[in-house]
Amino acid sequence: MHILLSNDDGYLAEGLVALAGALRPYADISVVAPDRNRSAASNSLTLEMPLRAHVADNGFIKVDGTPTDCVHLAITGLLEPEPDMVFAGINHGANLGDDVLYSGTVAAATEGRFLGLPAVAISLACNEEPQHFETAAEVAVVLLKRLVDRPLPRDTLLNVNVPDVAPEDIQGYRATRLGQRHKSEPVIKQRDPRGRSIYWIGPPGAEQDAGPGTDFHAVSMGFVSITPLQLDLTWYDRINMVRNWLSGEVCA
Template identity: 85%
Template structure:
């Protein structure tokens, strides 16, 4: 088993190092990660500039691109042999609910799935600085063992969120759906040294749909949230509605 690891916090991130160390006894590990923090890069792919990959002092391969660039490059030409699975993380913070649309960690896993590999994104849910990377690393080991013993369908993409608590404090694992946040907080307006307006993107909105069955609910109760994601965004129940809408005559 050859596993590709990546992230969006950069090749020096503590979570990435913890993940690599935990998984090495169970698989051949290759790490290809951004050369700096690329959080919230989503699924962006660099098309107008060449990408450069270098082996860093810690043995990981760093790339001057996005998380998606890293995984794409690794699978389509950089690594030999090609990996059998992609695991992204351990992210320094939650990737629950609407977060998955922006997350570079989830995007790295998604790119692996786009390219035909089973993929897992794993995040440590914390309010401030994350502490218990060892807990999330052990969760990754548990899930890897289960995937090896009983593989899921090839198109599987799992989004995993782990409470930032000691391992013994975890209550278990729950299969969940994505919750939903309220609208993001307003942008923060400031001025640069020349008096010109600058803007910082505001923090994410508070939990809106965080009821039973959601990733928010599972994590808040002390459980690991495991959410299966699909890449087909088609809203199938609305296809016939749109077909009818398109065929109806409209008045001038």
């Protein structure tokens, strides 16, 4: 088996190194990752300039692009043979609820799935500095073995969040749905040394929909959260409503 690893924290990130070390005994590993931190890059592709890929001193391939660029490049021509699966992470921080819309880690896994490969995004749900990458690495091994022994459909995309605790303190695994946050905090307005206004994106909103069954709740209780994601964003229950709206009828 040939597994492609990528991330959004950059090719030198501790979580990526831990993931590669944990999975290497079980598969051929190729690492293609951004040359710097590209957190919150989402599913962006670089189209207006060429991409450059170089083998770094640690043996990983670094690319001057986004996480999506890295996976796209790796699968569509850079790597031979083509990978069989994509693991993205281990992200330095959680990707819970609405975070998946912005996450470069989830985007890397999404690109793998979009290109036809099973994919897993794995994140360490830490509040400050991450402490227990070894826990998330062990979880990755467990999931890999399960995927090999009991394959899921090839269109499977798993978003995994691991509590930042020692391995022995993990309470188990839970299949979850995405929770939801309150809207983001306001931007932080400052002035640069020349007196011009500058803005920092504010922190994400607090948990809103975070009850039992959500990824937020599972992680808060010490469980590994595993959420299956789909790429089809169509809201099928609303198609008839929009059809009626277009035809001039009253919408229910």
